[in-house]
Amino acid sequence: MATKWNLDPTHSEITFKVKHMMISNIKGSFRTFDAQIESVDDSFKNAKTTATIQTDSIFTNNTDRDNHLKSEEFFNVEANPAITFESDALSDSVTGNLTVNGITKPIKLDVDFGGINVDPWGNTKAGFSFEGKINRKDFGLNWNAALEAGGVMVSEEVKIAGELQFVKQA
Numbered sequence: 081m082a083t084k085w086n087l088d089p090t091h092s093e094i095t096f097k098v099k100h101m102m103i104s105n106i107k108g109s110f111r112t113f114d115a116q117i118e119s120v121d122d123s124f125k126n127a128k129t130t131a132t133i134q135t136d137s138i139f140t141n142n143t144d145r146d147n148h149l150k151s152e153e154f155f156n157v158e159a160n161p162a163i164t165f166e167s168d169a170l171s172d173s174v175t176g177n178l179t180v181n182g183i184t185k186p187i188k189l190d191v192d193f194g195g196i197n198v199d200p201w202g203n204t205k206a207g208f209s210f211e212g213k214i215n216r217k218d219f220g221l222n223w224n225a226a227l228e229a230g231g232v233m234v235s236e237e238v239k240i241a242g243e244l245q246f247v248k249q250a
Contacts, residue, residue: 112137
């Protein structure tokens, strides 16, 4: 019998970094997302994972940049309100299908299982960290601008990471 684990959003985060002007990284996050794990045991081997990220919850600490990222030049949040991820196996890495802008591609993320513990209120929780990278152009995030000194405004590589806590369902 499978055990269901639901995301604890108050103890979770999804972040990204992208090189800006070829000289420094800009960090951002998504503030609204949900995820579930369905596992046959507490090892989480062969666990089914699903996640949904609301694209309009993107936050980079700059309103103009956030609005640009929400526009048709990037996420087009009106037409594509969510990013999704689905996987059928979880171990030191997870390979699954990521859908951004209606484009689905397989990606691999490195995963660190932090363990299982019981909180002061009796809830059993499991923690995971993940990181990986994608090419944003693979998902139709093509906008860019050439720089006078050479290079481009925004790199194609996007580093993604997360700290996720899940609550075991009775």
